[in-house]
Amino acid sequence: MKQYIDTGKKDTRSGFGAGLYEAGKADSRVMALTADLIGSLKMDAFAKDFPERYVECGIGEANMVGVAAGLAIAGKIPFIGSFAEFMSGRVYDQVRQEVSYGNTNVKIAASHAGLTVGEDGATHQTMEDIALMRALPGMVVICPCDYNQTKAATIAAAQYDGPVYLRFGRPGVPNFTPEDQNFEIGKAILLNEGKDVTVFATGHLVWEALQAAQALEAEGISVEVIDIATIKPLDEAAVVASARKTGAVVCAEEHNMAGGLGELVAGVLAAQAPTPMEYVNGADLFGQSGTPAQLMKAYGLDCEGVVKAVKRVLARK
Amino acid sequence: MDSKKQTQFATMAAQARRDIVRMVGAVQSGHPGGSLSSTDFLTVLFSDVLRQSASTFTRDAKGADAFILSAGHITPIYYSLLSLNGYIERDELATFRKFGTRLQGHPCIHGGVKGITQVSGSLGQGLSCAAGLALAKKLDKEDRKVYVLVGDGESEEGQIWEAGIFAAHHQLDNLIAMTDWNGQQIDGPVEQVGGMGDLKAKWEAFGWNVVVCEDGHDYAQICTAFDAAAAASGKGKPVMILFKTDMGHGIDFMAGTHKWHGKAPSAEQVEQALAQLPETEYGDFKF
Numbered sequence: 001m002k003q004y005i006d007t008g009k010k011d012t013r014s015g016f017g018a019g020l021y022e023a024g025k026a027d028s029r030v031m032a033l034t035a036d037l038i039g040s041l042k043m044d045a046f047a048k049d050f051p052e053r054y055v056e057c058g059i060g061e062a063n064m065v066g067v068a069a070g071l072a073i074a075g076k077i078p079f080i081g082s083f084a085e086f087m088s089g090r091v092y093d094q095v096r097q098e099v100s101y102g103n104t105n106v107k108i109a110a111s112h113a114g115l116t117v118g119e120d121g122a123t124h125q126t127m128e129d130i131a132l133m134r135a136l137p138g139m140v141v142i143c144p145c146d147y148n149q150t151k152a153a154t155i156a157a158a159q160y161d162g163p164v165y166l167r168f169g170r171p172g173v174p175n176f177t178p179e180d181q182n183f184e185i186g187k188a189i190l191l192n193e194g195k196d197v198t199v200f201a202t203g204h205l206v207w208e209a210l211q212a213a214q215a216l217e218a219e220g221i222s223v224e225v226i227d228i229a230t231i232k233p234l235d236e237a238a239v240v241a242s243a244r245k246t247g248a249v250v251c252a253e254e255h256n257m258a259g260g261l262g263e264l265v266a267g268v269l270a271a272q273a274p275t276p277m278e279y280v281n282g283a284d285l286f287g288q289s290g291t292p293a294q295l296m297k298a299y300g301l302d303c304e305g306v307v308k309a310v311k312r313v314l315a316r317k
Numbered sequence: 318m319d320s321k322k323q324t325q326f327a328t329m330a331a332q333a334r335r336d337i338v339r340m341v342g343a344v345q346s347g348h349p350g351g352s353l354s355s356t357d358f359l360t361v362l363f364s365d366v367l368r369q370s371a372s373t374f375t376r377d378a379k380g381a382d383a384f385i386l387s388a389g390h391i392t393p394i395y396y397s398l399l400s401l402n403g404y405i406e407r408d409e410l411a412t413f414r415k416f417g418t419r420l421q422g423h424p425c426i427h428g429g430v431k432g433i434t435q436v437s438g439s440l441g442q443g444l445s446c447a448a449g450l451a452l453a454k455k456l457d458k459e460d461r462k463v464y465v466l467v468g469d470g471e472s473e474e475g476q477i478w479e480a481g482i483f484a485a486h487h488q489l490d491n492l493i494a495m496t497d498w499n500g501q502q503i504d505g506p507v508e509q510v511g512g513m514g515d516l517k518a519k520w521e522a523f524g525w526n527v528v529v530c531e532d533g534h535d536y537a538q539i540c541t542a543f544d545a546a547a548a549a550s551g552k553g554k555p556v557m558i559l560f561k562t563d564m565g566h567g568i569d570f571m572a573g574t575h576k577w578h579g580k581a582p583s584a585e586q587v588e589q590a591l592a593q594l595p596e597t598e599y600g601d602f603k604f
Binding site: 052055057058060062063064066067068069071072073074075076078094096097098102103104 | 378426427435436438444449450451475486
């Protein structure tokens with residue numbers, strides 16, 4: 001199979017910070033707003049070099065969403081950043097009205113998504129945000145998998161005209177996609193061609209899916225791995241074509257079942273190409289404190305979890 | 318103030334009140350109470366204060382003052398004033414709240430209605446958006462103001478006070494907020510339902526310059542309040558004008574009670590209301 005090399009662990013939020021800086025350098029309309037989390041969101045470099053375009057909002061996420069909408073109406077390109085839970089669940093109504101319904105060009109930077117927030121525990125570990133955000137008409141939902149892809153996705157989000165929810169995480173994870181890649185919103189990324197089963201993965205689970213594919217290859221199972229970096233709009237053509245080709249599908253994500261990638265793909269395939277499916281996700285649970293690795297293992301959101309799901313689905317093929 | 322202006326305001330406001338009653342009556346839904354309490358100061362705002370023209374209106378408010386209606390339910394007065402000031406045709410008011418209309422129950426931007434800068438309806442959000450617009454004008458060094466209307470009941474929403482802190486902290490002295498202090502909300506008098514207390518002291522404590530208009534139905538006092546607000550702006554603090562008003566003002570059976578917040582008059586009550594409001598040179602819109 002195609003080999004991917006981890007060039008060293010880096011956090012996706014730093015990829016966001018780097019992309020934000022590049023976007024801000026390229027376009028003076030780009031602004032950065034945060035609610036008392038400049039360090040967590042890696043906005044420091046942007047704030048240092050573009051101080052007049054950096055706005056500290058204090059701990060008032062709801063107000064920050066509205067301020068960003070006002071800035072966007074006036075022609076700015078504001079990125080608002082906080083933990084994913086506070087950029088989705090806490091401000092759902094504000095995002096719905098001021099950003100989605102109001103069709104304002106606001107970019108929502110949702111960091112520390114999923115279980116990998118780690119020790120902070122369940123209050124900070126949103127496993128529901130993809131569901132909330134993809135339910136909003138017109139909202140683009142992007143969930144990149146590593147540092148390089150997050151940087152590229154941030155630049156693409158700045159260039160795209162319309163609301164974007166950009167989801168990324170806290171811990172260092174393998175950085176393996178090309179440096180300075182061009183990120184195309186709405187396009188699934190084929191990472192490995194296979195013939196027996198397809199794994200559609202998003203975010204931190206993409207690397208785990210590649211590791212699983214490698215392990216399964218040794219057992220003679222050929223796994224196609226597709227990175228669903230854009231959850232909405234979903235690249236339906238790519239999903240349907242691969243499912244038809246392999247005849248078995250696994251969806252892997254750091255998110256609960258309800259409204260996640262798995263349900264999304266299941267809906268598309270049920271209508272266009274019914275295929276046996278298995279899921280790697282957080283089921284219907286809250287997280288808890290622990291290290292990211294402990295939590296991902298405990299909830300089965302790792303290489304081993306993907307391997308097991310592949311075997312389950314192949315047994316049904 | 319000169320009597321000519323006084324007459325102009327009174328005429329436009331009388332027509333607006335006729336519009337409100339006929340619009341809400343026609344579809345048997347909508348919000349007459351708060352529309353009537355804010356009619357007089359919004360008439361002055363639209364016809365004499367806002368540096369914005371219907372013909373050059375763009376959503377981004379470049380080079381113009383901006384207006385945001387945070388209390389999105391009072392669309393009857395908003396749409397009426399847009400029609401009376403040339404933003405939309407008078408007869409479009411007949412489509413209010415009807416299927417396919419641009420004049421949705423709460424303001425929306427999708428029909429490209431001139432004069433609407435942002436959607437609203439879910440309360441408590443417009444002040445934040447106005448703060449963002451004001452911040453953008455400062456960054457762009459545009460010497461223009463942003464006006465926003467909130468309700469006193471709406472001010473029970475926590476986000477209003479988040480925005481209050483933000484606007485003061487960022488010294489948005491080109492932001493002029495207005496409160497329709499009518500003392501009523503859906504479930505009853507504000508002091509019985511939410512207990513807002515002394516709004517003047519609250520806004521001052523939040524670091525705002527506050528102007529109180531004791532009679533928000535008296536044009537001389539309204540003009541004085543807008544002048545005072547303009548004078549208070551540009552001095553490092555956002556400005557709040559508290560207009561003391563009566564819900565349902567101008568129609569005897571609707572005045573001074575929460576009961577007409579979101580209730581439509583019957584056909585008979587529409588006639589009863591119209592009998593109290595003079596016909597004007599603008600003429601009633603046609604169904």
